[in-house]
Amino acid sequence: MSFDWQMPKDPFADDDFDPASLFDDEEEQLPPLSDQEREQIKQELQFVYQFRAALLPKGVMGVVAICEECQEEHYYDWDIMINNMRATLAGELSPAHEPSMNPNPNAYVPWDYCLGYIDGMSRR
Template sequence: MTATPGGGLGPISAAEAASARADLVDLHLFESYLAPVGVKGLAVWCDDCAKDHLHGWFQLRMALSQILAGLEPEHAVLDDTASETEFVSWDFCRGFAAHASGNFAVHPTTTT
């Protein structure tokens, strides 16, 4: 993905679009398993800030939708009152969903 002068990403490749769509499917599955037990979203490492950012389920869906539309996702984080214990990593979600569903091939090669 390459930024355009107007702040958007511009068109994304077919592979990037397929990856973002697969991430959306995974995200829906992760939320369906984990939201009922109190998980509010994901902790995502930010290379720019060199720390984890806490992203709610809705915020993550919006970011992936923006990427699919060729827009630059906002560099937004939840407020400081969010508890890190209520957020998990993408890898944790993938492992939890694989175990819960009995499907140990939940997009094993997708990295985010």
């Protein structure tokens, strides 16, 4: 299953007052992924495609996780997760994104719930 979704055009493209111009132009280099890390991310990416296909029609917008640093819930939309994983596999930094404003906590479920849901569907 493949989706050819692309990030929208940068709203500040060709803008002389682009706030990103305040940052260095040097690209940060990520350490290369090990073969095991690459395979794990590929597998997780396939899971996210399955989760989105099964759960989005039911109103589930993505995954919720407790942040290890701040101990608060963070909400990740399906497309953000897909784009972050694709960027990681390409050796790039994850694209900048804005979190959902006032996300509906009832529209996000834990990763393990998604795995269980897909497993349950396959046992029908």
